[in-house]
Amino acid sequence: MNVAADSNHTASMLARYERLMDISMQLNSTLDLASLLRKIVSAAKELTNTEAASILLIDPATGELRFEIASNINPHEIEKIVVPMEGSIAGWIVTHGEPRVIEDVSKEPGWSRSVDDTIEFHTRNLLGVPMRTHKKVIGCLQAVNRLGTEKFDEDDITTLTVLASQAAIAIENARLFQQSDFIAEMVHELRTPLAALKASTVLLLRPDLPIDRSRDIVTTMQSETERLIRLTSEFLDLARLESGRTRLDITRFDLRELLTESVEVVLPQANNKSISVAVKSERYTVAADRGKVKQVLLNLLTNAIKYNREKGHITVSAREAEGQDKPFVQIAVSDTGFGISKEHQKHMFEKFFRVADTAGFTQGTGLGLAIAKHIVEAHGGQITLESEANVGSTFFITLPLATR
Ligand SMILES: Nc1ncnc2c1ncn2[C@@H]1O[C@H](COP(=O)(O)OP(=O)(O)OP(=O)(O)O)[C@@H](O)[C@H]1O
Ligand SMILES: [Mg+2]
Missing domain, CATH: 3.30.565.10 (Histidine kinase-like ATPase, C-terminal domain)
Structure with missing residues (x-):
C-alpha cells in the first residue's frame, strides 16, 4: 500500500469508528426491544457495506437459536426459523464465541440453503460475529452479501464485533427493563380482584350473614374470578408476544x-x-x-x-x-x-x-x-x-x- 492510500485508509477507518460511537450511544438510549433490533441491523449493514443483516438470539427459555430480526426477512416469516446449534454457521459462532467470514457459502459444508429457500434470498458471502455481554454469548450478528468487490477484512471484523457487543448489552438492558416494568404492573393489576375476593370470603364466613346477601357476594366473586382469568391470559399473551415466543399460524x-x-x-x-x-x-x-x-x-x-x-x-x-x-x-x-x-x-x-x-x-x-x-x-x-x-x-x- 502506498502512503496516499494508507492515509485514505486511516481516514475511512476513523470515520467508521466515529459512526460506530454515534450508533453505540443511540443503542444505549433505546429500551424498546423491537426498535433496538431494527437499529442494530441497519447499523450493521451500513458499517460493513452489505446488502442485509440479521440477528439470531438464543431463546433464554428453550436454548434454541432463532432469527430475531433480519433486514431481508418479513417479520411473520422469521418466527418459524430455528437454526440448529450443531452444524450451522450461526451455531458455530455462538458455541465458539468467535467471528467467522465465509467468502462463498456454496463451498461451505455447514451451509443450509433452507433459510434462503424459505425467504427467496440468495446468500453469497457473510461475516458473522458473536454477540457477547460480560457474562455470556447471547446470539450472533451477521452481515450478508458484501456490496462492491472488496472482501471482508480485519477492520470489518473488528467493527462488527464492537457493534455486536454494544448491541448485546443494549439487548440485555431492554430485556431487563421489559421484565421489571411488566412484572410490577402485572402484580399491581392482580391485586385489585384478589383483594375483592378476599373481602368476599371474609363476609361469607360471618354467621349472621342473611342468605340473600350471600348470593350477591358469590356473584361478585364469580365476576372477579372471571376478571382474574381474563387478566392472566392477557398478561400471558402479551408476555409471549413481547418476548417473540408467539408463533403465527x-x-x-x-x-x-x-x-x-x-x-x-x-x-x-x-x-x-x-x-x-x-x-x-x-x-x-x-x-x-x-x-x-x-x-x-x-x-x-x-x-x-x-x-x-x-x-x-x-x-x-x-x-x-x-x-x-x-x-x-x-x-x-x-x-x-x-x-x-x-x-x-x-x-x-x-x-x-x-x-x-x-x-x-x-x-x-x-x-x-x-x-x-x-x-x-x-x-x-x-x-x-x-x-x-x-x-x-x-x-x-x-x-x-x-x-x-
Ligand atoms: N374506540 C375508542 N374510543 C375511545 N377511547 C378508546 C377507544 N378504544 C380504546 N380507547 C381508550 O384506550 C384505552 C386502551 O384501550 P385497550 O383496548 O388497550 O384497553 P381496555 O379496553 O381498557 O382494556 P382491555 O385490555 O380489556 O382491552 C381504553 O381504556 C380507552 O380509554
Ligand atoms: Mg380494549
Whole structure:
C-alpha cells in the first residue's frame, strides 16, 4: 500500500469508528426491544457495506437459536426459523464465541440453503460475529452479501464485533427493563380482584350473614374470578408476544366471513347499549393467523362499544390498501363514541394505558391495544387511528392479502 492510500485508509477507518460511537450511544438510549433490533441491523449493514443483516438470539427459555430480526426477512416469516446449534454457521459462532467470514457459502459444508429457500434470498458471502455481554454469548450478528468487490477484512471484523457487543448489552438492558416494568404492573393489576375476593370470603364466613346477601357476594366473586382469568391470559399473551415466543399460524381465509363472525360475538353487548353495527366489505382472501386477527378485531369492536354512547353506531369496513410493495387490505373499525384527544392518541398502544375519564365506568386492563399492535406488526401490518373528541374514533389495521 502506498502512503496516499494508507492515509485514505486511516481516514475511512476513523470515520467508521466515529459512526460506530454515534450508533453505540443511540443503542444505549433505546429500551424498546423491537426498535433496538431494527437499529442494530441497519447499523450493521451500513458499517460493513452489505446488502442485509440479521440477528439470531438464543431463546433464554428453550436454548434454541432463532432469527430475531433480519433486514431481508418479513417479520411473520422469521418466527418459524430455528437454526440448529450443531452444524450451522450461526451455531458455530455462538458455541465458539468467535467471528467467522465465509467468502462463498456454496463451498461451505455447514451451509443450509433452507433459510434462503424459505425467504427467496440468495446468500453469497457473510461475516458473522458473536454477540457477547460480560457474562455470556447471547446470539450472533451477521452481515450478508458484501456490496462492491472488496472482501471482508480485519477492520470489518473488528467493527462488527464492537457493534455486536454494544448491541448485546443494549439487548440485555431492554430485556431487563421489559421484565421489571411488566412484572410490577402485572402484580399491581392482580391485586385489585384478589383483594375483592378476599373481602368476599371474609363476609361469607360471618354467621349472621342473611342468605340473600350471600348470593350477591358469590356473584361478585364469580365476576372477579372471571376478571382474574381474563387478566392472566392477557398478561400471558402479551408476555409471549413481547418476548417473540408467539408463533403465527398463517392460513388463507375469507376476511368478510371473519368480520361478520367477530361482529356476531359482540352483538349482545352492542344491543345492551342499543348500538348498531354494520359490516361493509368486498370479499378478500388474506394470509394471516385467523385466531389472532379475530382477537384483534374483538378488542377493537369491544372498545368501539365500551367507549361509545347509547344508540351509537359502529361501522366495520375493508378496502385494498395503497402504497405497499405487496397487496394489503385495510380494515377500519369506526365508532361514534367519546373520541380520543391528540395527547392521549400518542399513548394508545402502550400497555396498561387507559384514558382516566373512561377508566372509571368501564372495565378493562389497557392491554387490548398493546396486544393488537404486536399481532398486527408480527404480520408485517400496521395499526393506526384517527379520532376527534366527542365525534368518534376509527382504528385501522392492515394485513397482507393472499397472493395467487
Ligand atoms: N374506540 C375508542 N374510543 C375511545 N377511547 C378508546 C377507544 N378504544 C380504546 N380507547 C381508550 O384506550 C384505552 C386502551 O384501550 P385497550 O383496548 O388497550 O384497553 P381496555 O379496553 O381498557 O382494556 P382491555 O385490555 O380489556 O382491552 C381504553 O381504556 C380507552 O380509554
Ligand atoms: Mg380494549
